[in-house]
Amino acid sequence: MLLVAHTGRPDIGQIAADTRKRLAAGGVELVGLPDEAQEIGLPPTDGAPVELVLALGGDGTLLRAAEQARPTAAPVLGVNLGRVGFLAEADADHMDSVLDAIVDRDYRIEQRMTVDVEVEVAGTVLYRCWALNEMTVEKAIRERVLDVVVEVDGRGLSAYGADGVLVSTPTGSTAYAFSAGGPIIWPDVQALLVVPLNAHALFARSAVVGPDSVVTVHLDPDGHDGVLACDGRRTYGLPPGSRVHARRGAEAVDLVRIGDGPFTDRLVRKFSLPVHGWRDQRH
Known part of the structure; x- marks a missing residue:
């Protein structure tokens, strides 16, 4: 052991x-x-x-x-x-x-359930990671606002400036997502939770999507750099225009x-x- x-x-x-x-x-x-x-x-x-x-x-x-x-x-x-x-x-x-x-x-x-994450830049996947709790896309510079479009299954859901966006598993709904105002999801529910982090928008609410959906966070190509973190441990710098895809983990x-x-x-x-x-x- x-x-x-x-x-x-x-x-x-x-x-x-x-x-x-x-x-x-x-x-x-x-x-x-x-x-x-x-x-x-x-x-x-x-x-x-x-x-x-x-x-x-x-x-x-x-x-x-x-x-x-x-x-x-x-x-x-x-x-x-x-x-x-x-x-x-x-x-x-x-x-x-x-x-x-x-x-x-x-x-x-x-x-x-876990979440698998891919970072796509200019059509090429440059980085992969996974998380048990959550993946976050956050601004790299404290004084800046990160402009993003959130998509579900390739369709735009909402666009806003924010500190970032969090995609959580049910396990992670009691962690960072809970602190950010998201709902608690029972662990036997198969779903992904999307939580905006301090978004500057009238419609910036948490959303619960199906387990087979793909959530994409698209950074403004003319905006600022971001940072991806998986469980707050594995990190990767995101240039403007990056697309971060999150889906149910294979394992x-x-x-x-x-x-x-x-x-x-x-x-x-x-x-x-x-x-x-x-x-x-x-x-």
Whole structure:
């Protein structure tokens, strides 16, 4: 099993050591990434396929883990050591039960949709990336406005100046898209979410499109440079006139789930949503 850890934490070495010891007792070998294995006291992976990828940290750590897991279709299990950690399956105080589930293989797999992205410049595809949460096209210079046309399946939907445009999966609807005012989409819904970022227009609302649609963000050829970011990690500079195409990913990411708690409960717990109202009042 591969461990991807938030190495900036002062206690991560001890957490990794405890995790390795507990898993070893259950017959599970734990390895680390080559560039961080020594720091957390683990043997480095030799690149061989792993059964599961364990992410210890926040959502950023889980997104790094997804990069490692997706090419081999290994599932990812996240344990939150940060604040919200929405993608994580459990918090640090439930670590024992998580490790028990790994040893006993008592878990289920939940497939999550991804988004594949292409950058086209002058009719040539120059860059490809993918995202579990979202891809964003944003202005490269803070003082400028990025002029774009958003298309769905080759047909213009809206044109505006904005800080950028975000195309999110249902998984990412609780991340950047949520902060930008987009709706929350349940993870079993197959769809793409399009969210303008601080658009200067009367009609600049979020849109939910079908899973087989292609969303294109076209930068004004006479406008300014932009920046593409996939999950905020993989970036690419966009010259004026670039066309960025986003579609459902060819490969999903599998997340490990322990227990049968519904998404609604996770949403309420992570965001501390009020669920008691007039129905609970006693007169």
